[in-house]
Amino acid sequence: MLSRRQLLQSLIAAMALPTQILQAKGLLPHRFIVPPLAQSRREGNDLFFDLNIQAGLSRFFSNATTKTWGINMPFLGETLRANKGDRVHINVKNSLPETTTLHWHGMKLPAREDGGPHQPVAPNATWLSEFDIIQPAATTWYHSHQLHRTGSQVYKGLAGLFIIDDKEADALHLPSEYGVDDFPVVIQDRTFQRDGSFSYVRSMRDRVMGKTGNVILVNGVVKPTLTTNKPLIRLRILNGSNSRIYQLAFDDKRSFHIIGSDGGLLEKPLKSNSVQLAPGERAEVLVDISDGGVPTLINQPNQNSRRLEPSGMMQMMAAPDKRFSIFQIDARGVDKIQATIPDNLVVHQKTDMQVSQKRHLKLQAQMGPAMMSGRGLSINGKRMDMNRIDEIVKAGSLEVWTVTNSSMMPHPLHIHNAQFKIIGKQGRILEHETGFKDTVLLEPRGSMQLLIHFPDYKDEKRPYMYHCHNLEHEDQGMMGQFLVV
Ligand code: C2O
Ligand code: CU
Ligand code: CU
Numbered sequence: 106m107l108s109r110r111q112l113l114q115s116l117i118a119a120m121a122l123p124t125q126i127l128q129a130k131g132l133l134p135h136r137f138i139v140p141p142l143a144q145s146r147r148e149g150n151d152l153f154f155d156l157n158i159q160a161g162l163s164r165f166f167s168n169a170t171t172k173t174w175g176i177n178m179p180f181l182g183e184t185l186r187a188n189k190g191d192r193v194h195i196n197v198k199n200s201l202p203e204t205t206t207l208h209w210h211g212m213k214l215p216a217r218e219d220g221g222p223h224q225p226v227a228p229n230a231t232w233l234s235e236f237d238i239i240q241p242a243a244t245t246w247y248h249s250h251q252l253h254r255t256g257s258q259v260y261k262g263l264a265g266l267f268i269i270d271d272k273e274a275d276a277l278h279l280p281s282e283y284g285v286d287d288f289p290v291v292i293q294d295r296t297f298q299r300d301g302s303f304s305y306v307r308s309m310r311d312r313v314m315g316k317t318g319n320v321i322l323v324n325g326v327v328k329p330t331l332t333t334n335k336p337l338i339r340l341r342i343l344n345g346s347n348s349r350i351y352q353l354a355f356d357d358k359r360s361f362h363i364i365g366s367d368g369g370l371l372e373k374p375l376k377s378n379s380v381q382l383a384p385g386e387r388a389e390v391l392v393d394i395s396d397g398g399v400p401t402l403i404n405q406p407n408q409n410s411r412r413l414e415p416s417g418m419m420q421m422m423a424a425p426d427k428r429f430s431i432f433q434i435d436a437r438g439v440d441k442i443q444a445t446i447p448d449n450l451v452v453h454q455k456t457d458m459q460v461s462q463k464r465h466l467k468l469q470a471q472m473g474p475a476m477m478s479g480r481g482l483s484i485n486g487k488r489m490d491m492n493r494i495d496e497i498v499k500a501g502s503l504e505v506w507t508v509t510n511s512s513m514m515p516h517p518l519h520i521h522n523a524q525f526k527i528i529g530k531q532g533r534i535l536e537h538e539t540g541f542k543d544t545v546l547l548e549p550r551g552s553m554q555l556l557i558h559f560p561d562y563k564d565e566k567r568p569y570m571y572h573c574h575n576l577e578h579e580d581q582g583m584m585g586q587f588l589v590v
Contacts, residue, residue, distance in 0.1 A: 134327075134328070134330075135326045135327055135328060135329040135330065136326070136329055136330065136332075137288070137323070137324070137326065137329040137330060137331035137332070137432065138324050138325065138326050138329065139283070139284040139288060139289060139324065140178070140181060140182070140183055140184050140265065140266065140289060140291075140324055140325075141178070141183050141184070142183065142184050142185075142186055142283060143156065143177060143182075143183035143184060143185050143186075145185075145186075145187075150190060150191050150192055151191070151192050151194060152187050152191045152192070152193050152194065153193075153194045153195075153196070154185060154193065154194070154195045154196065155196045155198070156176050156177060156182070156183075156195060156196065156197045156198065156207070157176065157177055157198045157200055158174070158175075158176055158197065158198065158199045158200060158201055158205060158207070158226075158263065159174065159175060159176070159177070159179075159200045159201070160172065160173070160174055160200070160201060160202075161173055161174070161175055161178070161179025161180065162179060163179050163180040163262075163325065165295075165297070165301070165320070165322070165325075165326075165327050166297075166301065166327065168301075169297075169300065169301025170301055171297070171301045171302055171303060172261075172302060172303075173261055173262045173303075174201060174258065174261040174262040174263050175262045175263070176207070176247075176263065176265050179262075180262040180325045181262050181264055181265055181291065181324065181325050182247065182262075182263070182264060182265025182266075183265060184265060184266045184267070184268060184283075184289060185247070185265070185266070185267040185268070186267075186268045186269075186270065186283075187238050187267075187268075187269060187270070188238065188269070188270050188271060189238050189239070189240065189241060189242065189269060189270070189271035189272075190237075190238065190271075191237070191238050192235065192236070192237045192238075193234075193235065193236060193238065194233065194234075194235045195207075195233070195234045195235070196231055196232075196233050197220075197226055197231060197232045197233070197234060198226075198230075198231045199226040199227065199228055199229065199230055199231070199232075200228075200229070201228060202228055203228060203251075203254070204225045204226065204227050204228065204251060205225070205226055205249050205251050205254070205258055205263065206220050206221065206222065206224050206225055206226060206232075206249055206250045206251050207220045207226070207232075207234070207247050207248070207249065207250075207263075208220035208221050208247060208248060208249070208250035208521075209234070209236075209245065209247050209267060210245060210246050210247060210248060210385065210519070210521075210543070211243065211245030211246065211267075211367055211368065211387075211524070211543045212236070212238075212240070212245055212267070212522070213239055213240050213522055213523070213524065213560040213562075214236040214237075214522060214560075214562065215236060215562040215564060216522070216562065216564040216567035216568065216569055216588075216589065217564060217567050218234045218235060218236045219521055219522065219567075219569060220232075220234060220247070220250060221250045221521065221569065221570050222250055222251065222252040222491060222570070223491070223567055223568065225251065238269055239560065240269065240368070240369070240524060241269070241271050241273065241274070241368075241369040241370070241451070242269050242270050242271040242273065242274035242275075242369055242370065243268075243269045243365065243367070243368055243369035243370075243387075243524075243541075244266060244268055244269075244289075244341040244343065244365065244367075244387045244389055245266070245267045245268070245269060245367075245387075246264060246265065246266050246267055246343055246345070246387070247264070247265055247266075247267050248263055248264040248265075248345075249263035249264070250570075252489075252491065253580050254580065255576050255579055255580055256305070256306070256316065256347050256576035256577050256579070256580045257305050257306075257580075259345070259347060259576055260295070260303060260305050260316065260347055260576075261303065262325070264291070264293075264345050266289050266291065266341070266343060268283075268289075268341070269369075273451055274369075274370060274451070277370075277447055277450060277451075278447075279339055279364065279391070279447070280335065280337055280338055280339040280391070281339070285335065286333070286335040286337065286338050286339060287338070287339045287341070288331065288338060288339065288340055288341065289324060289341050289343070290323055290324065290340045290341065290342040290343070290402075290432070291322075291323065291324050291325075291343045291345045292321065292322070292323055292342065292343065292344055292345060292346060292351060292382075292431060293318075293321070293322045293325075293345045293346045293347075294317055294318035294319070294320065294321050294322070294346050294347075294349050295318040295320050295322060296316075296317075296318040296319055296320065297318075297320060304318075306577060309477065311577065312479060312577060312581070313476055313477075313481075314348065314514065314577075315347055315348020315349075315384075315575040315576065315577040315578060316347045316348055316576075316577055317346075317347075317348055317349045318346075318349075321429065321430075321431050323431060323432045328430060328431065328432060328433070329432050329433070330432065330433040330434075330435050331432060331433065331434050331435065332435045332436075332438070333394070333434065333435070333436055333439070334436070334438045334439050334440050335394075335436075335439070335440070336393065336394060336395035336436075336439055336440060336441070336442055336443070336444040337391055337392070337393055337394070337395070337444035337445075337446070338391070338392050338394065338434070339364075339389060339390070339391055339392075340389070340390050340392060341365075341387065341389050342380070342382060342387060342388050342389070342390065343382075343386075343387045344382035344383060344384050344385065344386050344387075345384075346384050347384060347575070347576040347577060348384055348575040348576065348577060348578075349384070350381065350382070350383045350384070350515060350517075350546065351381065351382050351404050351431075352379055352380075352381050352404060352405050352406055352407045352426075353379060353380050353381070353382065353402055353403070353404065353405070353431070354378055354379040354380075354402075354403055354404075354405040355378070355392075355400040355401065355402060355403070356400060356401040356402075356403050356430070357398060357400045357401075358378060359378065359392075359393075359398070359400055360376050360377060360378040361376075361377065361378070361390045361391060361392045361393070362374035362375065362376055362377075362390060362391040362446055363375045363376075363377055363380055363388055363389070363390050363536045363537050364389050364390065364391055364450060365387070365388065365389030365537075365540065366386075366387070366388060366389075366537040366538070366539075366540030366541060366542055367386060367387050367524065367540070367541060367542045367543045367544055368524030368540060368541025368542060368543060369451070369524075369540065369541055370389070370450040370451045370540070371450055371451075371536075371537070371539060371540040372449065372450060372451060372452060372453055372539075372540075373448065373449055373450060374391065374446050374447065374448075374450065375536040375537075375539070377536050379405060379407065380535075380536065380537060381407070381535060381546070383515065383517035383544065383545075383546035383574065384517050384544075384574045384575055384576065385517055385519050385543075385544035385574035386517065386537075386542075386544045386545075386546070388537045391444075391446055392434070393444045393446075394434055394436035394439060395436075395439060395441060395442065395443060395444045396436075396439075397436050397437050397438075397439045397441065398434075398436055399433065399434065399435050399436065399437060400433070400434050401430045401431070401432070401433040401434075402430070402431045402432050402433070402434075403428060403429065403430050403431060404426075404427070404428060404429050404430075404431060405428055406426040406427065406428060453526075453540075453541070456503060456558060458502075458503040458558070459503065460503050460504060460505050460556075461499060461502045461503060461504065462498070462499070462502065462504045462505075463504065463505045463506075463507070464496060464504060464505075464506045464507070465485070465506070465507045465508075465509070466484055466485060466506060466507070466508045466509070466518070466571065466585075467484065467485050467486070467508075467509050467511060468484055468508065468509065468510040468511065468512060468516045468518065468547060468573065468583070469482070469483050469484070469485075469486065469511050469512060470482050470483075470511075470512030470513070470514060471483070479581045480581070480582070481581075482573070482578050482581050482582060482583040483582070483583065484571070484572075484573075484583060484584070484585045485585070487585065488581075488582030488583070488584075489572070489582040489583070489584040489585065489586075490586075491586075493586065494568055494586055494587070494588050495585035495586050495587060496585065496586075496587035496588075497587065497588045497590060498559050498587055498588065498589045498590070499559070499589075499590065500559060500560070500561050500562060500563045500589050500590060501559060501560070501561045502558075502559055503556070503557070503558050503559075504556075504557050504559065505528070505554055505555065505556055505557075506520075506525075506554070506555045506557060507552065507553070507554050507555075508545075508547055508552065508553050508554075508555065509547075509551075509552040510547035510548065510549060510550060510551050510552065511550070512549060512550075513549045513550070514549055515546055515547065515548055515549060515551075515575075516546075516547045516573045516575060516578065516583070517544050517545065517546045517547070517573060517574040517575060518544065518545055518546075518547055518571065518572070518573060518574070519543060519544040519570075519571065519572055519573075519574040520543060520555075520557065520569075520571045521543075521569035521570050521571065522559070522560060522562070522569045522589065523543060523557050523558075523559060523560075524541040524542065524543055525541065525542055525543070525555045525556055525557040525558070526541065526542070526555070526556045527539075527542060527545060527553055527554070527555060527556075528554045528555070528556045529552075529553060529554035530551075530552070530553045530554070531548075531550075531551050531552045531553070532548060532551060542555075544574050559589055560589075562589060563589060563590050564588065564589065564590070565588065565590055566588075567588075568586035568587055568588050569586070569587055569588075569589065570584055570585070570586055570587075571584070571585050571586075571587065572584030572585065
């Protein structure tokens, strides 16, 4: 039995609980920043953007500045937004001292507009990329794709979001007010030197496993707090890190609904309390915070993950997957109205086409001296060669690609100009893996079958890429080229 005094004390404690918890946990110190929408000029269905790739200075900590790169801003890029059916005309100016590119990751588009390594933009030059948006509402992104320099250029900040809207998605009345109840969440990890500058690849471990950092940024801010009064918010999460894989969850174990994958909305919201994202992958989630809570999104290493334990040299070099916080939501001032989540989202039309071709991509890592000298990673035994075409695909055709990872490390495979379905996987198909994908994580020794319907765009000369989206792996040549003819 509680005494009167104990009862009184526990009542007072209960009343004071919110602040006490906050003090104990410490509200994360920085304000959540939403990258501004890029200005555009519309003429009917034609939408014109001007992008300037520029150097700048950023302040991630109060006592130091960092030299960074960005697109129309000092670090990261403004968010592009267009409708399905629009034709975008993007004028890309390179104001950097080195050659770069801007690749539209997740877009179906002609090869010459892709912004891959075959569309370099020299210092002071401009590149005009023009294409029709032929795919449904989705959260796609863009980033540098300069040969051998993608890792370092993205690390400095050359990445941003490209959101596609369409009527079908609008009709669902999902939270869609940008920066109000619909938030981009670009998660990246960085290492800083004492003087505030970024520290890029410096060790054998960084080269072999990919660069990971010990500071987590969300939209370029260290562990921010997002204050909102909306009971239901939508997060468009991009893992924009070079190599780190996240298992995202909330510290109060609340569940959320996954509504979208790389290529757009799922057929139905899928309830979950975690979502795994490898570099390049996106997930859209709805979070019900009508309880006025203060949850923190954390990285929660998955105890029962099927990822094989690294062994040998891998064990020595694998970063221990720790629990850490990413950003916080402060919904204490929430409007206490019920959040409603639709039962159904969109229908993914099944194709009745015949599969015309099967291909096999073998992701391989050769350990020992080859790996140490940066030549150990390959696809089908080959390293990237700008002058070699690896595969030739027929435009408009349906193909099945079997991807196997024979190595002891995970590799996120990305294919340009495609949104595919996973039709087979060794291990559990995750919630967001049921949707359209352009990037998928191959676990060590894992395999997948991908059903890919290629768009009608043809180009006899200019290839698209497929590659590991661990950017250090990509830069070491874990990439191949395919033509669509
Ligand atoms: Cu996100 Cu080929 O890249
Ligand atoms: Cu891409
Ligand atoms: Cu890889």
